Amino acid sequence: MNVTLVHSAVQPHVPMSIAAAEPVLRVRNLEVTYYTDSGRAKALDNVSFSLKAGEKLGMVGESGSGKSTLALAMMRMIKPPGRIEGGQVLVGDTDLMALDQEGMRKARLSRIAYIPQGAMNSLNPVMRIGAQMIDAVRSHLPDEPKPAVEARCKRALQSVDLDAGVFRMYAHELSGGMKQRVCIAIGILLDPDVIIADEPTSALDVVTQRQVMETIDNVQKAINAAVILIGHDMGLMAQFVDRVAVMYAGRLVEMSSVREMFTDPKHPYSRALIRSLPSLDNKGVFQGIPGLAPSLLRLPTGCAFHPRCDSAMPECSTARPEAQILPGGRSVTCHLFDGEA
Amino acid sequence: MQARTIPTGKNHQECSVTLRFIIRRLVFLVLVIWAASTIVFFIPRLSNRNALRERFGELARTGGFSPADLEKIIASMQQQFGLDRPLLEQYWQYLHNVVRFDFGYSLYRYPSTVSDLIAQSLPWTIGLLLVSTILSFIIGNLLGGISAWPRAPRWMRSIATPFVLLTGVPPVIMAILLLFFIGFKLKWLPLGGAYSVGQVPNLSWGFALDLLRHQILPALSLILGSVGGWVLSMRGMGITIQGEDYVNFAEHKGLTAGRIFRDYYMRNALLPQVTGFALALGTVVTSAIIVEGLFGLPGIGTMLNLAIRANDFPTIYGIVLFITIAVAVLMTIVEFLYPLLDPRVRQS
Numbered sequence: 001m002n003v004t005l006v007h008s009a010v011q012p013h014v015p016m017s018i019a020a021a022e023p024v025l026r027v028r029n030l031e032v033t034y035y036t037d038s039g040r041a042k043a044l045d046n047v048s049f050s051l052k053a054g055e056k057l058g059m060v061g062e063s064g065s066g067k068s069t070l071a072l073a074m075m076r077m078i079k080p081p082g083r084i085e086g087g088q089v090l091v092g093d094t095d096l097m098a099l100d101q102e103g104m105r106k107a108r109l110s111r112i113a114y115i116p117q118g119a120m121n122s123l124n125p126v127m128r129i130g131a132q133m134i135d136a137v138r139s140h141l142p143d144e145p146k147p148a149v150e151a152r153c154k155r156a157l158q159s160v161d162l163d164a165g166v167f168r169m170y171a172h173e174l175s176g177g178m179k180q181r182v183c184i185a186i187g188i189l190l191d192p193d194v195i196i197a198d199e200p201t202s203a204l205d206v207v208t209q210r211q212v213m214e215t216i217d218n219v220q221k222a223i224n225a226a227v228i229l230i231g232h233d234m235g236l237m238a239q240f241v242d243r244v245a246v247m248y249a250g251r252l253v254e255m256s257s258v259r260e261m262f263t264d265p266k267h268p269y270s271r272a273l274i275r276s277l278p279s280l281d282n283k284g285v286f287q288g289i290p291g292l293a294p295s296l297l298r299l300p301t302g303c304a305f306h307p308r309c310d311s312a313m314p315e316c317s318t319a320r321p322e323a324q325i326l327p328g329g330r331s332v333t334c335h336l337f338d339g340e341a
Numbered sequence: 342m343q344a345r346t347i348p349t350g351k352n353h354q355e356c357s358v359t360l361r362f363i364i365r366r367l368v369f370l371v372l373v374i375w376a377a378s379t380i381v382f383f384i385p386r387l388s389n390r391n392a393l394r395e396r397f398g399e400l401a402r403t404g405g406f407s408p409a410d411l412e413k414i415i416a417s418m419q420q421q422f423g424l425d426r427p428l429l430e431q432y433w434q435y436l437h438n439v440v441r442f443d444f445g446y447s448l449y450r451y452p453s454t455v456s457d458l459i460a461q462s463l464p465w466t467i468g469l470l471l472v473s474t475i476l477s478f479i480i481g482n483l484l485g486g487i488s489a490w491p492r493a494p495r496w497m498r499s500i501a502t503p504f505v506l507l508t509g510v511p512p513v514i515m516a517i518l519l520l521f522f523i524g525f526k527l528k529w530l531p532l533g534g535a536y537s538v539g540q541v542p543n544l545s546w547g548f549a550l551d552l553l554r555h556q557i558l559p560a561l562s563l564i565l566g567s568v569g570g571w572v573l574s575m576r577g578m579g580i581t582i583q584g585e586d587y588v589n590f591a592e593h594k595g596l597t598a599g600r601i602f603r604d605y606y607m608r609n610a611l612l613p614q615v616t617g618f619a620l621a622l623g624t625v626v627t628s629a630i631i632v633e634g635l636f637g638l639p640g641i642g643t644m645l646n647l648a649i650r651a652n653d654f655p656t657i658y659g660i661v662l663f664i665t666i667a668v669a670v671l672m673t674i675v676e677f678l679y680p681l682l683d684p685r686v687r688q689s
Contacts, residue, residue, distance in 0.1 A: 075593060079491070108595035116593065121586040124605050126612075126683055135604065136594040170684045186594060 023050035024226050025112075025194045030087035032066075032073050032250075034296075041296035043069040043082065045250040048323070049331075051226040053193070056217075058237040058258070059230045060273070061247035062293045067230045068117065070247070071196045074228075075114050076104050091193050110140045113192040113225075115183050115216075117199045122183055123171035129182055130167035133157075136186055156185040159222060160215050177208035184215055191223045198230045209233075213240050234277055238262060246270045249294055249304035252323070256330030266332045268309045303335065311336060359687070363677070370673045377665040378439045381658045382432055392654040393418050396448055422446075444659030449651040455659030458644055465535060466633070466640035469556055470625045473563040478618050480564070481571020486607050488572065489579025492598055501572045508569030512628055516562035516635045523558060530558050533637040559636045563628055567621070574617060578610040585609070612683050619675035623668050 032044035044066050051057055059067050072078050074089050076096060089096040091111045099107060108114070116122040124132055133153040137144065144152075154164050160181040171179060180200060187195055197216055201209040217240055220227045229241055237244065238258055245255040246269060254267040265271045272289040291308035294300055300307050306316035316335055323333045385392075393415050401411050419425045422445070423434060438445065444455035484501040487493050507515070524532040531537065536551050582588065583606060591605045629642030637643075641660060648656035680687045 077589070077592060105595050105597065108593055110595065114590075114593040116586055116590045122590040124587045124591070124609070125685060126608055127604065135596060135600060139594070139596045139600065172685050183590070 022052070024053040024092060025051040026088070026090040027074065028088040028090070030070070030073055030089065031085040032069050032078055033083055033085050035081040035083065036297070039297045042299070043250050043296060044073060047087070047247075047250075047252050049245060049252060049255060051194070051228070053226055054221070054224045055243065056220065056227045056229060056241040058241035058244045059228055059247065060232065060234060060237065060244060062232075064293055064296070065247040066250040067247055068198055069250075071114065071198045071228070071230055074112060074194075074196060075108060077114075106140060109136060109187070109192060110190040111192055112194040112196065113187040113190070115180075115187045115195065115197040115200050117202060117230075120176060120179060120203050123174075123179055125171050127170075128167070129169055129171065129174075133167070133182075133186055133189060137189055140190055152189060153185075156189050157182070159188065159219050160185045175208075176204055177212060180204060180208075180212050181215055184212070184219060188219045188223055188225075192225055194226045194228070195220065196228045196230070199232070200229070201231065201233070201236065209236060216240070234273065246273065249299060250296060251304065251333060252331070253305070253333045254331065256328075256332075260328070260330055266326065266330065266337065267334050268311050268336070269305050272308075272310075359680075362680070366673055366676060370669055373669045374666050375436075377669070378436065378662055379432075381662045381665075382435050385654050385658060386428070390652075391415075392448055392652055393422075393424075395652055439662065444662065445655040447648075447653055447656045449648065449653040449656065455656050458656060459641065459660060459663050462639055462641045462644040465638055466629055466642065469559055469633070469638065469640065470563070470629050473560040474567070474618075474621060474625055476560070477564040477567040478571060478614075478621070481568040482575045482607075482611060482614055484568065485572035485575025486579050486602075486610060489576045489583060489610075490602060490606065491583060492602075501576070504565070504569040504572050506569070507565050508567075508573070510566055512562055512566050513631050513635065515566050516559070516632055519558050519562050520635070531555050533635075535638050555636075555638075559632050559638060562635075563632055571614070571617075575610060575614060578613060579606070582606055582610040612679075615675060615679060615682060619672045622671045622675075626664050626668075 027050065028048050030044050030047045031042070034041040034043055047066075047070060049057070059070065061067050069078070069082070073084055074096070076084065076099075078084055084097065087097065091107070094107065094111065096104060096107055096112065123129065130150070130153060133156065134149055137149045137152060141149070150167075154167060157164060157166055162178060162181050162185065166174065166178065166182065171182075174182065184197075184200070187197075195216075200216065201212050204212060213236060216227065216229070227241075229237060231237060241258055243255060244258050244261040246253050246261075246267065248269050254261070254265065254270045256266070261270065262274060265274045269289075272287075275287045276289060278286060289308060294304055294307075300317070302315070302317045302319055303309070303312075303321050306312045309316065313335060319335070321333050321335045321338070323331050324337050325331050326337060397411055397414055397418075401407075416425075423431055426434075442456055444459075447453050447455055447458055450458065481504070484504060488498045488501040490498070510518075520532060523529050531554060534555060536542065536548065536555055540548060540551055542548065587609075588601060588605050591601045596605075626642065629640055630646055631642070632638075633640040633642035634646050641664070645657065645660045647653075648660065
């Protein structure tokens with residue numbers, strides 16, 4: 001069966017032009033290990049996926065499942081004792097992992113931009129917002145004349161619905177939502193191909209959360225970038241992304257369109273995640289996921305999720321499942337679907 | 342009710358806030374100076390010692406005039422210095438003089454005034470003490486900043502370690518060691534004095550070089566001992582700042598390492614150090630007495646030392662008061678600088 005054909009057929013909400021386009025981001029077999037005193041912790045284990053221009057991917061998972069590590073690894077910002085052990089991150093045709101230091105510095109923001117998790121403290125308190133935007137542009141386009149740089153920065157502020165006056169202000173004069181918008185504005189300054197937003201709404205109130213998400217949505221449409229949205233909030237995510245990827249213990253356990261994920265999750269962990277969401281139908285009944293996320297230092301044998309899995313089989317504790325592409329193009333890493341690929 | 346943080350139309354408000362801040366600091370400065378001069382006025386008068394009697398008693402013992410005349414001389418001197426008038430009147434006159442930087446006459450070097458003595462010795466102290474304090478501030482903070490900067494090469498980060506070890510060595514010992522090894526054994530630099538014996542101060546390159554050679558060892562003994570302190574406090578700050586989100590985000594923005602280090606890391610880590618600098622200015626005098634004494638430099642420290650040995654009370658109190666005023670003024674200046682460095686302070 002031709003997988004790609006079916007793939008585009010069952011995703012009617014993705015425009016055909018996007019579905020047919022070449023992926024702008026391809027992550028292949030990305031591996032990150034932290035060398036701690038008590039042993040090696042594999043924070044990313046053989047993670048592969050690809051994104052097309054204009055596509056939005058939501059990345060969910062418990063704390064410590066490797067979402068942020070994935071974002072940092074793609075930016076090549078993993079700090080010791082962590083190390084990127086292997087894999088490729090291709091933006092267009094450039095493999096970020098093969099670039100030298102200076103090449104990677106230039107790729108940051110101009111090819112792949114990162115919108116930080118703690119936007120509250122992500123702006124330098126002693127520099128004006130404008131200066132922090134200008135130095136970002138300047139370090140990539142040293143020859144652009146000053147008026148052009150300033151115009152570019154003010155355009156970016158405008159596109160995140162901020163007043164041009166913010167340009168002359170300091171971080172402490174802005175509200176949390178405004179600071180997050182400034183970070184988004186900085187992220188889109190150079191029209192990157194890929195934007196990674198690491199829990200962009202985690203410290204904001206619900207109203208601001210929605211506004212910030214809409215801002216990301218708008219700027220993303222304007223520059224047609226691929227977006228990876230990292231976060232815990234499945235509800236918020238459901239409204240904004242095209243596809244959802246679920247991570248567990250450093251592995252990508254399921255990746256599918258947002259509709260399929262919410263109506264028919266395949267992996268037992270995704271099923272449990274969706275079940276744990278509060279809904280209007282079963283008020284007051286919350287179903288958690290039994291057990292705790294495993295320590296990366298002592299992962300269970302076989303499938304890392306098997307001790308908490310309600311449909312575990314004998315082979316789950318011995319053999320590690322590999323990612324399966326199911327009919328329809330979604331991928332699942334679980335023994336339950338071994339025969340179906 | 343008016344909200345406090347309205348971004349528009351705050352210029353006027355900000356201006357008056359700044360003005361209020363400046364006025365408040367200046368009033369405080371005047372109060373500090375008044376308190377210091379009052380203490381300096383009353384403390385010698387609390388003791389039973391009479392500087393005039395001691396000075397002339399000494400002269401009488403070494404001969405020159407009969408002990409019978411002593412009382413007369415003292416009485417006339419008391420009158421001349423106004424010491425026979427009521428205390429409050431003396432105090433009022435004294436405050437009046439202090440405002441005009443008139444600290445009276447030196448007993449030991451009469452008829453030189455204390456202000457003259459200070460004016461003579463001050464350039465030496467400023468030249469050595471202020472310069473070496475600023476130098477050790479710059480060197481110490483730079484080394485401390487680098488030592489906490491994880492992106493710096495390992496060899497660079499370890500330069501600071503020997504300076505930290507030297508912090509434990511008091512300036513006296515440091516000065517003696519430097520004098521012994523570099524001055525006496527190796528004969529690289531002169532052993533003491535402000536300039537070579539026989540030289541006449543003039544405005545030539547030769548003299549300037551000679552002057553500089555004489556200042557190196559004293560400056561080194563001050564700098565080597567104090568750099569470590571700056572290194573330690575800056576490293577503590579640096580470790581906090583290097584993990585801040587804005588430093589990481591700066592790297593995500595693809596800034597060059599140098600720019601992140603300067604504008605995002607050092608700029609923020611230095612803020613509390615500026616306060617430390619103001620405090621360090623206060624200890625400058627203590628070091629001056631020791632180091633100027635050891636190296637035979639004619640600065641304020643030496644002058645104070647001589648005055649103490651000679652029981653020259655007006656000079657002692659004049660110098661102490663002058664130093665207090667100088668440090669208070671310098672600290673106020675640093676405090677005025679602080680809002681320029683940190684925009685967050687401007688509004689609170």
